Amino acid sequence: xxxxPVDTVCSPLSWRCCGVSTLAIHESLAQWPxxxxxxxxxALIAVPTILFVPRPRVRWRWLIGxxxxxxxxxxxxxxxxxxxxxxTGLASLxxxxxxxxxxxxxxxxxxxxxxxxxxxxxxxxxxxxxxxGASRAQAAALLPFLLVLIGGLGWxxxxxxxxxxxxxxxxxxxxxxxxxxxxxxxxxSLAVEGPQxxxxxxxxxxxxxxxxxxxxLLYTCVVATAIGSGxxxxxxxxxxxxxxxxxxxxxxxxxxxxxxxxxxxxPTWLELxxxxxxxxxxxxxxxxxxxLAPIPAVASSLDPQPLPR
Numbered sequence: 001x002x003x004x005p006v007d008t009v010c011s012p013l014s015w016r017c018c019g020v021s022t023l024a025i026h027e028s029l030a031q032w033p034x035x036x037x038x039x040x041x042x043a044l045i046a047v048p049t050i051l052f053v054p055r056p057r058v059r060w061r062w063l064i065g066x067x068x069x070x071x072x073x074x075x076x077x078x079x080x081x082x083x084x085x086x087x088t089g090l091a092s093l094x095x096x097x098x099x100x101x102x103x104x105x106x107x108x109x110x111x112x113x114x115x116x117x118x119x120x121x122x123x124x125x126x127x128x129x130x131x132x133g134a135s136r137a138q139a140a141a142l143l144p145f146l147l148v149l150i151g152g153l154g155w156x157x158x159x160x161x162x163x164x165x166x167x168x169x170x171x172x173x174x175x176x177x178x179x180x181x182x183x184x185x186x187x188x189s190l191a192v193e194g195p196q197x198x199x200x201x202x203x204x205x206x207x208x209x210x211x212x213x214x215x216x217l218l219y220t221c222v223v224a225t226a227i228g229s230g231x232x233x234x235x236x237x238x239x240x241x242x243x244x245x246x247x248x249x250x251x252x253x254x255x256x257x258x259x260x261x262x263x264x265x266x267p268t269w270l271e272l273x274x275x276x277x278x279x280x281x282x283x284x285x286x287x288x289x290x291x292l293a294p295i296p297a298v299a300s301s302l303d304p305q306p307l308p309r
Contacts, residue, residue: 021224022092022255023262025082027216032201033193034079037217039185042071044221045178056172058165065161066173067180073154074098076185081147088263092255093132094148100126101156109160121285128277132252135270170231178225253278 028037056063074095082091100122106112137145158177167173189198205213253275260266267275 020254020258021220022082022088022095023258024216024219024224025079026088026263027212028220029079029083031205031210031213033189033197034083035076035185035189035193036198036201038072038075038079039182039189041075041217041220041225042178042181042185044217045175045225046182049175049178053172053175055176056165056167056169058167058173062161062165063173063176064180066158066165067177068158069154069156069161070158071177071181072184074151074158075181076188077147077151077154081144081151084144084147086144086148087259089252089256089259089267090133091144091148092259093129093252094145095152095155096129096252097149097152098155098159101153102159105156105160106163110163118285121281121283123281124284125278125281128274128279128281129252131274131277132256132271133274135268135274174225 025037028041032040078091078095081094082088086094103114103118103122107114162170162173162177165173204210256267256271256275
């Protein structure tokens with residue numbers, strides 16, 4: 001399946017929405033503990049979803065798998081890593097390990113065909129991530145780095161679940177995924193963070209000075225999840241995971257630049273060079289092969305077959 005003009009618009013819009021989300025998370029973590037914040041974020045989406053949005057006609061196992069991978073695992077470890085000291089810009093970068101994870105898991109578990117150009121592109125993009133990470137590795141301890149890396153693995157498994165779901169309405173799948181998250185995350189928050197810490201965070205969130213935390217929370221709910229993730233799910237339903245996943249490597253470019261402007265995390269020349277290499281890798285890996293002849297019958301016979309449900 002080849003790309004279309006709508007895909008060309010939606011891919012950049014998706015990673016721009018997600019690229020700013022780490023800054024929004026940074027603001028929210030200043031007010032709420034990480035596990036409770038994940039539960040709160042998805043509860044604010046889950047309640048109106050259950051009331052007003054029809055459940056997508058997909059198998060429960062893919063819906064639950066998407067919620068556990070993309071919602072629970074990814075954000076539990078991302079928020080935990082950032083609360084433990086991972087800088088905002090660097091967190092945005094490390095989380096994009098989901099792209100090579102998705103490419104490898106899609107080939108191994110879904111038997112998706114991965115072209116040589118995709119492997120080259122992902123390798124170049126990973127090299128760019130290594131350049132940026134090498135410049136900033138001393139700014140984060142090993143534990144926060146590993147926590148965010150596990151979050152990227154959760155994102156990859158969520159990508160595969162949403163790919164297998166093949167929803168007729170991807171936005172509905174994205175919204176209903178949020179229903180899976182709040183209960184396990186609230187239980188984890190109560191067990192680890194405790195009722196007292198949760199109560200203090202909620203009480204003080206209505207005081208003066210907590211506006212930025214609420215703005216960050218609303219951004220992650222509406223823009224990053226409902227819009228950005230909805231577009232992302234729509235793209236995964238139309239294309240193989242290995243084609244879509246490399247675009248997530250553009251997220252840290254936006255994240256690093258946003259952190260530089262707002263939080264004064266000024267990128268070094270090595271970080272800027274790495275970001276440029278990431279962009280080059282994405283462009284190489286996502287480029288579609290040019291058809292040799294415009295013969296409709298031949299082109300349609302080469303389209304990938306639907307995955308078994």
